[in-house]
Amino acid sequence: xxxxxxxxxxxxxxxxxxxxxxxxxxxxxxxxxxxxxxxxxxxxxxxxxxxxxxxxxxxxxxxxxxxxxxxxxxxxxxxxxxxxxxxxxxxxxxxxxxxxxxxxxxxxxxxxxxxxxxxxxxxxxxxxxxxxxxxxxxxxxxxxxxxxxxxxxxxxxxxxxxxxxxxxxxxxxxxxxxxxxxxxxxxxxxxxxxxxxxxxxxxxxxxxxxxxxxxxxxxxxxxxxxxxxxxxxxx
Numbered sequence: 001x002x003x004x005x006x007x008x009x010x011x012x013x014x015x016x017x018x019x020x021x022x023x024x025x026x027x028x029x030x031x032x033x034x035x036x037x038x039x040x041x042x043x044x045x046x047x048x049x050x051x052x053x054x055x056x057x058x059x060x061x062x063x064x065x066x067x068x069x070x071x072x073x074x075x076x077x078x079x080x081x082x083x084x085x086x087x088x089x090x091x092x093x094x095x096x097x098x099x100x101x102x103x104x105x106x107x108x109x110x111x112x113x114x115x116x117x118x119x120x121x122x123x124x125x126x127x128x129x130x131x132x133x134x135x136x137x138x139x140x141x142x143x144x145x146x147x148x149x150x151x152x153x154x155x156x157x158x159x160x161x162x163x164x165x166x167x168x169x170x171x172x173x174x175x176x177x178x179x180x181x182x183x184x185x186x187x188x189x190x191x192x193x194x195x196x197x198x199x200x201x202x203x204x205x206x207x208x209x210x211x212x213x214x215x216x217x218x219x220x221x222x223x224x225x226x227x228x229x230x231x232x233x234x235x
Contacts, residue, residue, distance in 0.1 A: 031062035074104035089122035128167035
């Protein structure tokens with residue numbers, strides 16, 4: 001599919017209701033209001049097309065940019081392009097999609113430290129979001145890698161920008177769920193920081209209490225493990 005055809009497809013898939021919903025979630029750029037289900041269908045149709053992804057991003061249209069993150073080949077993206085795209089982030093929805101793409105690039109680790117130090121709200125969100133992803137997926141990292149980040153959360157979370165606070169809270173939870181040692185450290189931080197206030201606008205979204213969420217997730221994992229063990233024993 002070429003750029004013009006793709007934009008026409010996106011426009012035909014958009015709805016006024018979705019425009020209202022995305023606007024409530026902070027989307028402040030041009031958009032058609034395409035559901036993620038329909039974006040997924042377009043992704044299956046296009047598969048991978050980095051050249052088209054670059055054109056779609058240049059459109060400044062929210063739906064087009066979300067699709068761009070879905071069809072770009074992370075191995076074909078260079079660091080300068082990613083940094084340019086990061087400067088365009090203006091809401092948490094596109095930032096989450098952008099993060100998913102960046103997490104698959106060879107320089108994802110390098111972006112964590114650079115972006116969490118940024119004064120730009122959504123670049124900062126991207127950095128902490130990448131840290132959260134790494135914490136959940138990269139088993140090779142030593143525990144000590146996360147120690148300075150836990151200290152940063154404890155010291156800075158309440159003074160950070162709105163969506164950065166939410167992302168820092170998420171990273172704290174992800175770090176805690178790596179292993180018991182980090183859980184103990186992260187839980188102490190969660191106790192110290194207490195409730196994290198985040199303005200979610202006109203939505204029903206909330207920022208979870210980190211300590212309660214860690215406990216809840218631990219119990220869920222234990223229950224799943226017990227069920228799996230029982231099933232294996234029965235077999």
